[in-house]
Amino acid sequence: MQQELPACKPLLTPAIVISAFLLVGIIFVPVGLASLSASQEIVELIDRYDTTCVPMADKVGYIQDSKTDKSCIRTLTVPKHMKSPIQIYYQIGDFYQNHRRYVKSRSDKQLRYKNAAYFTKDCEPEGYTADGVPIVPCGLIAWSLFNDTYTISVNKKAIGVNKKDIAWQSDKNKKFGSDVYPRNFQNGNLIGGAKLNESIPLSEQEDLIVWMRTAALPTFRKLYGRIETDIMANDQLTVVIQNNYNTYSFGGSKALVFQLHLG
Numbered sequence: 001m002q003q004e005l006p007a008c009k010p011l012l013t014p015a016i017v018i019s020a021f022l023l024v025g026i027i028f029v030p031v032g033l034a035s036l037s038a039s040q041e042i043v044e045l046i047d048r049y050d051t052t053c054v055p056m057a058d059k060v061g062y063i064q065d066s067k068t069d070k071s072c073i074r075t076l077t078v079p080k081h082m083k084s085p086i087q088i089y090y091q092i093g094d095f096y097q098n099h100r101r102y103v104k105s106r107s108d109k110q111l112r113y114k115n116a117a118y119f120t121k122d123c124e125p126e127g128y129t130a131d132g133v134p135i136v137p138c139g140l141i142a143w144s145l146f147n148d149t150y151t152i153s154v155n156k157k158a159i160g161v162n163k164k165d166i167a168w169q170s171d172k173n174k175k176f177g178s179d180v181y182p183r184n185f186q187n188g189n190l191i192g193g194a195k196l197n198e199s200i201p202l203s204e205q206e207d208l209i210v211w212m213r214t215a216a217l218p219t220f221r222k223l224y225g226r227i228e229t230d231i232m233a234n235d236q237l238t239v240v241i242q243n244n245y246n247t248y249s250f251g252g253s254k255a256l257v258f259q260l261h262l263g
Helices: 014-039 059-064 100-104 108-112 169-174 206-212
Strands: 042-048 071-077 082-093 149-154 220-227 236-242 253-262
Touching (some): 042 071, 169 206, 206 220, 236 253
Antiparallel strands (some): 042 253, 071 236, 082 220
16 A cells, blocks of 8 residues: 655645745845945955966976076055955965865875874875885875965065964864974975975974865965055055966966955
């Protein structure tokens, strides 16, 4: 015999459907207005520099030449008074950090525990040096660490960039060991990106921690630091960029983003 389980079976009459949509609208319209108001309190300055900071046609050859000075100066005009803290992000496009091989190329045990240096099974091809010594931190994610740098001045006066507390506190406390130090990092034949200070534990290498929280989409932003002084309208922001990171081999893009709150 046909069995029937107890279930809610509402009768969807036009009156009930219209009432339900009206109720949802009453709830979410104020939420949408509040979100719109909050978004209008933020100003972003976005400067894509990967194309203009390469003075030659052979972009890959330029970026891979270690003897070439890759400094580049960019000047931006601030449209409105902007209050601190001003968030500085780097934005990379067409970089698939969510690729299956890339995401898995890391060792969480090695990042967390001092005695886990040889846990490099998932890190190939960046698990060991040519001499068979383990790389800490190992894997493609750490190996490809972003290494462009930015020196910023306002109206020709240098200002500092605070790079403390740019990573999640939970990552620093639970995922990266305070007694784990970089070893043999970027010592192979092919350099992937930035180098790490071997005298600083991984839990304090915040640029690395930010980078290793992989992005879900191919265009993403990661926090570089903060400016902790106000910037006035029509001020000239000058950024000296060390254009080191190789996005040219895979046709990616790079941009510098200032996310600012209106005064």
